[in-house]
Amino acid sequence: MTRDALLKLVGTLDLERKVRLLTGATVWRTRAEPAVGLREMVFSDGPAGVRGEEWDERLPSLLLPSVSALGSLWDEQLASELGEVLALEALRKGVHAVLAPTLNLHRTPLGGRHFECLAEDPELAARIGAALIRGIQAHGVAATAKHYVANDSETERLTLDVRVDERTLREVYLAPFEAAVRAGVWLVMSAYNGVNGTTMTANELLAEPLKGEWGFDGAVVSDWGAVRLTAQSAAAAQDLVMPGPDGPWGAALVAAVRSGGVPERAIDDKVVRLLTLADRVGALGVGRGLPPRAWPSGTARRLLRRAVAAGTVLLRNEDVLPLDVSALRRVAVIGRHASTPRLQGEGSAGVFPADVVTPLDGIRNRLRGQAEVLHAPGPDLGGQPRPLDPAQCANPLTGEPGVLLRVLTADGRELSSEHRHSGRQLEPPLAPGAHTVEISALVRTAGEGKWTFGVGGYGRMSLAVDGQPLVEGEFARDTEDPAVIHLDPPRQHASVWLPAGHPAHVVARRELAPDTGRAVVVTAAAPEPDPEQALSEAVEAARKADVAVVVVGTTEGSESEGHDRTSLTLPGRQDELVAAVAAANPRTVVVVNSGGPVELPWRERAGAVLLSWFPGQEAGAGLADVLFGQAEPGGRLPTSWGAALADAPVTETRPRDGALVYAEGLHIGYRAWLRAGREPAYWFGHGLGYTTWSYECLRVASRHDARDGHDARDGGEALAVEVRLRNTGARPGREVVQVYLARPDSAVERPVRWLGGFTAVRAEPGETVMASVEVPARMLRHWDTEERRWRTEAGDWQVLAGRSAGDLPLRATVTVRRSSNRP
Numbered sequence: 001m002t003r004d005a006l007l008k009l010v011g012t013l014d015l016e017r018k019v020r021l022l023t024g025a026t027v028w029r030t031r032a033e034p035a036v037g038l039r040e041m042v043f044s045d046g047p048a049g050v051r052g053e054e055w056d057e058r059l060p061s062l063l064l065p066s067v068s069a070l071g072s073l074w075d076e077q078l079a080s081e082l083g084e085v086l087a088l089e090a091l092r093k094g095v096h097a098v099l100a101p102t103l104n105l106h107r108t109p110l111g112g113r114h115f116e117c118l119a120e121d122p123e124l125a126a127r128i129g130a131a132l133i134r135g136i137q138a139h140g141v142a143a144t145a146k147h148y149v150a151n152d153s154e155t156e157r158l159t160l161d162v163r164v165d166e167r168t169l170r171e172v173y174l175a176p177f178e179a180a181v182r183a184g185v186w187l188v189m190s191a192y193n194g195v196n197g198t199t200m201t202a203n204e205l206l207a208e209p210l211k212g213e214w215g216f217d218g219a220v221v222s223d224w225g226a227v228r229l230t231a232q233s234a235a236a237a238q239d240l241v242m243p244g245p246d247g248p249w250g251a252a253l254v255a256a257v258r259s260g261g262v263p264e265r266a267i268d269d270k271v272v273r274l275l276t277l278a279d280r281v282g283a284l285g286v287g288r289g290l291p292p293r294a295w296p297s298g299t300a301r302r303l304l305r306r307a308v309a310a311g312t313v314l315l316r317n318e319d320v321l322p323l324d325v326s327a328l329r330r331v332a333v334i335g336r337h338a339s340t341p342r343l344q345g346e347g348s349a350g351v352f353p354a355d356v357v358t359p360l361d362g363i364r365n366r367l368r369g370q371a372e373v374l375h376a377p378g379p380d381l382g383g384q385p386r387p388l389d390p391a392q393c394a395n396p397l398t399g400e401p402g403v404l405l406r407v408l409t410a411d412g413r414e415l416s417s418e419h420r421h422s423g424r425q426l427e428p429p430l431a432p433g434a435h436t437v438e439i440s441a442l443v444r445t446a447g448e449g450k451w452t453f454g455v456g457g458y459g460r461m462s463l464a465v466d467g468q469p470l471v472e473g474e475f476a477r478d479t480e481d482p483a484v485i486h487l488d489p490p491r492q493h494a495s496v497w498l499p500a501g502h503p504a505h506v507v508a509r510r511e512l513a514p515d516t517g518r519a520v521v522v523t524a525a526a527p528e529p530d531p532e533q534a535l536s537e538a539v540e541a542a543r544k545a546d547v548a549v550v551v552v553g554t555t556e557g558s559e560s561e562g563h564d565r566t567s568l569t570l571p572g573r574q575d576e577l578v579a580a581v582a583a584a585n586p587r588t589v590v591v592v593n594s595g596g597p598v599e600l601p602w603r604e605r606a607g608a609v610l611l612s613w614f615p616g617q618e619a620g621a622g623l624a625d626v627l628f629g630q631a632e633p634g635g636r637l638p639t640s641w642g643a644a645l646a647d648a649p650v651t652e653t654r655p656r657d658g659a660l661v662y663a664e665g666l667h668i669g670y671r672a673w674l675r676a677g678r679e680p681a682y683w684f685g686h687g688l689g690y691t692t693w694s695y696e697c698l699r700v701a702s703r704h705d706a707r708d709g710h711d712a713r714d715g716g717e718a719l720a721v722e723v724r725l726r727n728t729g730a731r732p733g734r735e736v737v738q739v740y741l742a743r744p745d746s747a748v749e750r751p752v753r754w755l756g757g758f759t760a761v762r763a764e765p766g767e768t769v770m771a772s773v774e775v776p777a778r779m780l781r782h783w784d785t786e787e788r789r790w791r792t793e794a795g796d797w798q799v800l801a802g803r804s805a806g807d808l809p810l811r812a813t814v815t816v817r818r819s820s821n822r823p
Helices: 003-011 015-020 067-071 076-092 122-137 166-173 175-182 204-211 231-235 250-258 264-280 299-311 359-367 482-486 531-544 574-584 619-627 670-676
Strands: 043-045 097-099 142-148 161-163 187-190 219-222 313-317 330-334 372-376 403-408 414-420 436-444 449-456 459-465 468-475 491-498 503-511 520-525 547-553 588-593 608-611 659-661 693-704 717-727 733-742 754-763 768-775 781-784 789-792 795-802 810-816
Touching: 003 264, 015 250, 015 264, 067 122, 067 299, 076 097, 076 122, 076 299, 122 142, 122 166, 122 175, 122 754, 142 175, 142 204, 166 175, 166 781, 175 187, 175 204, 219 264, 231 250, 231 264, 250 264, 299 619, 330 359, 330 531, 330 574, 359 372, 359 547, 359 619, 372 531, 436 520, 449 459, 449 468, 449 503, 459 491, 468 491, 491 520, 503 520, 531 574, 547 574, 574 588, 608 619, 693 795, 693 810, 717 733, 717 754, 717 795, 717 810, 733 768
Parallel strands: 043 097, 097 142, 142 187, 161 659, 187 219, 330 372, 330 547, 547 588, 588 608
Antiparallel strands: 313 608, 403 414, 403 436, 436 503, 449 491, 449 520, 459 468, 459 503, 693 717, 717 768, 733 754, 733 795, 754 768, 781 789, 795 810
């Protein structure tokens, strides 16, 4: 519908009805208004999978690789196809809007939510993010560009104020969001944090440049609970408050309009934008938009498996990979993450996958009948015990794998009872009169010793094992962070000695109290094995094997939404494990299972190092494809990896007096390493394949770029770059050709160099190919803070081409004549 038609619909509503539409009806739904044909719209988290409205492990979802893995694809077509997976999952679950992609940047390696962000470079994040948006919206489902803007740290994330200069904001942090608008995104999510003194839900940046200069015609939805002011946020360009039904708008906003504090035309514009969204997703008038289309059997899983291999980064390879199955008699698979990998990051974006292929599963499946597979878990990783799962416990009433969930009244009367699969129940069903949530299970004690049990939540809680009280007390809420309250509440632990083979009866209760959420988590941990013996067994397995595959990674406590990291060291004794295994077997392949950078002090001693990120449900299948040469590791680093945290140029995540100053300005990621004159362990863009390449020739031409501006007269000069390269190896392969720009004699401060564009080529052994890379005119511009306009310096520019920010063998000079651009 046209804007004029939508304005007519809005004109039929009184002020109260209009304002009512601007706050959600529930946690995940917007309000309906039959008078204008508006139905409810359903939102869902979605960066790595579409959960739907409920946290219920019985309603599984397809689980994609983490967003950092999608950034490592450097492949817009595949990213778009994965966006389509999210869209079709949304349609299957009745979801109208997917809260993805996350376009915040890897400003520092300590960012706790690294796994949900694409890259350290704004252009790479912009291009992959735009591809995801196109894929999602191709099926009539809204994508959401989040979190607008500078929401790059988790420490004090609800209240921190980012202090960043205008040029840095424009050229770095706003750039991926501008690309999202160019891609036609339908929703933008305003962040919790403030920028330069004003919280984002009331910040002028929502109006300019978002809705004004860029022409964003969609709706701005708040992050959940981010709107805390009434008149200030409503007078700004914030459109929709989530969640509902309560919030700071409602009657208070009606009063603000009537008193003249907020103009009614601002309310009308918000409602028009909400109706525009509804029209686009089929929730306005007749029909549902594009009908759901089910995936053909196996198609989605094959795509996710391909994505695992395509995003896996080969950091190092000393002629170990790919493995020749015919030459293997015995393979050792070592590490806790081999059998219990981290498939996704912790926090609000979590989903419940139906089928998971672990690295151990994938290797066993590939070698079945051909080679023996030894598994040695190695020393325990430490950290918190994990929630109960069907592999270790049973419902005490039925004996089914899982737990019994009951909801009780204050006098102990049962309101509901149901079988569940997990000891992590974030949204137990609450009938009227609900007072206590109880989770009980029979835990199978495989080994004798001191078992540790825990219960998580707020308020009065208790936990007993075989009738013996272990936890009893009142535990007050100590945070405002919804990710902690509703998803990962603190746990209270205690230990008890149990014999082997004993079915321990565990009963945990949590009383419900106002403003404490309803999440209940019950955990159990077996006695920790002797670490020296576990290490010795791993080394012995490696000695016996033709090749050792060691899988190491982060834990839920070391990398998660809600807190930034304080160290890049792998938890537990994993570094010691890798070093010992590599010493025992030089043909050691290390697989790193993390969402962001970690220190790899043993990297030069390993035969090969693979980075798998959080690879999603097809983790083991995709890894096996890479290990055994059925697929080439296609990933390239979307962020630089330092040898040690102390080397990293930008590490500050903790606000001081509520403010976090982006003192580094334009220089984050590889730009910061270059300015500091330091070299990371692995540069942005690094990634090996199973062949080698020779870069032979570079040609550059400039041309008028009418597409890059608002007006054909003011598009600026783009660069057409051609790179000739040759596959010098014995296998066919794919190479990501990267082009960087430099302006050493610039009159304004600039990075030493920055990514201008990239493309991928494929070639057979010995074949020469030509890579064509278009560098758009915007990549030559800088923001003039005095004139508040984009400008391009005339003169000589350097163009560099190669395979990473630190490996650029080709260089050319091009003269750019245009000196100014659009305001």
